Amino acid sequence: MIGVLVKIAWRNIVRNRRRSLMTASAVAAGALAMLLFLGYTTYIFLGMETGNVQHLGHLRVFRAGYFLYGAGNPSAYGIDGYREVMRSIGADPVLEPMIRVLTPTQSLMGIAANYRGDNAASRTFFGEGIIPSDRDRMLRWDQYHTGIYHPLDPPMADADESRGLIGTGLARILNLCAPLALPECPPAPAAAPPPGEHPGKVNADIAELAGRDVPQGGRAPGGAQIDLLAATVGGAPNVVSLNVIGAQPQGAKELDDAYVLMHLALAQQLVYGREEHKITAIVLQLKDSRYLSAARARLNALFRERHLDLEVRDFAELVPFYGQVIRLFSSIFLFIALVMGMIVLFAVVNTMTMNVMERINEIGTSRAMGVRRSRIRAQFLIEGTLIGLIGTAVGAALAIAIAALVNRSGITWIPPGNATAIPLHLDVLGRPLRALGICAGLVLVATAAALLPANRAARLSVVDALRHI
């Protein structure tokens, strides 16, 4: 029985070819717009997630309070006995299979100075101490096959604690363009020394503090040495020298102008001096982002069990920007969906109303023959559904084709929070459930739109319908 209903519906769609085509086009346009936008946001979301997971890991374990108060004084929130904590995390039977990288990190702030050469310069820096091999492994995380992998360039070595990388902005500020052979780094305009203090004064102080001679010019070719000054946990001024082997652009200018990536041991030496070496955070990078909440719950349970005063934060909490971008794009998507849904709704209501009006006598005949009201309703609902299905299928096919074209065209763009342009990619099927949801939603809207005319058809009085010719 349902077969003949589908047959009649389909043949009527074909019979009213032009009308059906117009309506299906509206559905197709809706599917196309939503799927392409989904492809775009998927690409952005997955790209941002990948970038964040590569650099921050999924979860970070801090000493309680660090997340809210620690940024002002990272060194004061060191995790005691972190090696033991890490060991118990790594040995946990629940966590162990989820974890890809488990690594310590130390955040720090201080003053970075280059007092070599004629243009002595200094600037406050924000630094991260890491284990180079762990970081490199983290940077290779690519669950979504985005192809994003920006290795530390040139690479840092676990064995050489003195090596580090800095942001290109900081390199520029510290007059390291030439020694680091940075492109797009014009020489600084000759600045008049500010009245009062001599510009080289602070650097000279640092040099003195370090108790070292000041060599002229950069060090090894392709490298340069800077000094990093910070107060230790105990309050004493401390200095280490960093062998800058390269500069890497950072997404935000503030970060690019201040970023220093160094070996964990060097960071610890600067922050803790002769006292016990602690860390700011234990970083967990998981094999799969879907483990995130399970891993988080397990960590919290573990810390409660062992009475450890530690807190767990995920990368989305650490980077509010991530959530903001998602919310922004989600609201744009909602807007597009609303507009497209309305267009589809009106197009289908209009078409189905015309179809019902044209077939009133046919409806009367069918009813007289013994077709129930519900089947008349189903008859027209099926027609709306079919139009929705055709339109959605065409729209989806177009979206996939257009995405393939764009992906092959090599158009580049700079994503939010990125420093460099990357190829634009539309990942229409990257989140298949959502793509399916969009298609199902459109078919549902088309079906719902047919409901009104279909109900009208079903409610017709048989005699009145038969009199209508």
Next chain:
Amino acid sequence: MQLEAMPPVVRLTHVSRTYQAGALEVRALDDLTLEIPPGRFSVVIGASGSGKTTLLNLIGCIDAPSAGAVEVCQQKVAELDDDAVADFRARNIGFIFQTFSLIPVLSAYENVEYPLLLVGMPGPERRRRTLAMLEAVGLAAQAQRRPNELSGGQKQRVAIARALVKQPQLVLADEPTANLDSATGASIISLMRRVQADSHTTFIFATHDPQLMSHADEIFAIRDGALLEHRGSAS
């Protein structure tokens, strides 16, 4: 004949049907009481506006009386709900309309097959019955044609096949020849007469053409919604 002993296939008792046309009340049927015996070719005759279509609609269970009771195939129609009436029609009543009213997107074959789908007949039996019916109305060769590829006479033959294929107790034909030329109309009448005789189905045929009375076993003449005369042929 043993048919005579059987109860009437249609029984109307004091049936009225009024229409509200604006402020005006039109009494299309007025206190009509009649019985139609089974297996006959009955003709309802009357001038235009006399109430023939209204009467056939009530007998066909697609309309309800304003007053009185309608009993079809021993079933009190008022006792059935909407779906049950639809199912009742699907099983027991075939319609033939003046305007043919075939489903335009279905072929002749599919139009004839449709009523069998409604009663849930299994495929092979359905196919056999449909083909036999098309054969009986002389349209086996046109089975795959759509209605718009058929002449008026051919369309009405398809409609007759569609009404009869489920072997209903009752077939209602409301001026089935009005849209046909007289020669085609005559051939349709003789076809209906033939299939009626073969199947012993009760046929009720509404017309205002007195010529057709010669074909009838029973004649019900109505005027202004009231029964003027009933002439039954003594069997």
